[in-house]
Amino acid sequence: MSRKIVEYNLAGIKGIYPDLSFSKVRLFIDMDNHRKANEITNVLAQYKKKFHRALWVMLNNKYDKDLYSQEGKDVTAIKFKGKFKRNLRIYCREVFQDGKKIILITTYKKEVYENSDDESIRQIIKNIKDYQYEIPE
Numbered sequence: 387m388s389r390k391i392v393e394y395n396l397a398g399i400k401g402i403y404p405d406l407s408f409s410k411v412r413l414f415i416d417m418d419n420h421r422k423a424n425e426i427t428n429v430l431a432q433y434k435k436k437f438h439r440a441l442w443v444m445l446n447n448k449y450d451k452d453l454y455s456q457e458g459k460d461v462t463a464i465k466f467k468g469k470f471k472r473n474l475r476i477y478c479r480e481v482f483q484d485g486k487k488i489i490l491i492t493t494y495k496k497e498v499y500e501n502s503d504d505e506s507i508r509q510i511i512k513n514i515k516d517y518q519y520e521i522p523e
Contacts, residue, residue: 392415460481
């Protein structure tokens with residue numbers, strides 16, 4: 387069964403970064419778990435400037451180890467670094483459709499330590515790889 391997703395409105399980011407080309411990347415938020423979707427929305431509002439910088443990286447089809455990087459095959463993370471080597475991560479899944487990269491913002495894990503080999507993180511990545519989505523044209 388496909389998970390429910392909502393396309394992320396990029397209108398606001400276009401005003402901040404008018405030079406971006408939005409034709410190759412689309413963003414969606416996984417809405418299947420409403421509590422987690424609300425957590426994601428709160429984190430994005432709290433770290434708005436950093437999220438906009440991460441969006442710039444994502445929409446330019448790039449990676450940056452401090453903002454947005456690969457965590458496993460087809461799984462990425464938006465990183466919000468904090469004090470004492472703790473950080474917040476929002477995990478994403480990348481898929482390709484009709485020559486476009488689709489980034490699905492999926493789940494949120496807080497207080498992750500640098501270079502953590504945490505079993506719960508490995509489980510999140512494994513789960514994300516198994517999620518099924520029906521992406522609208």
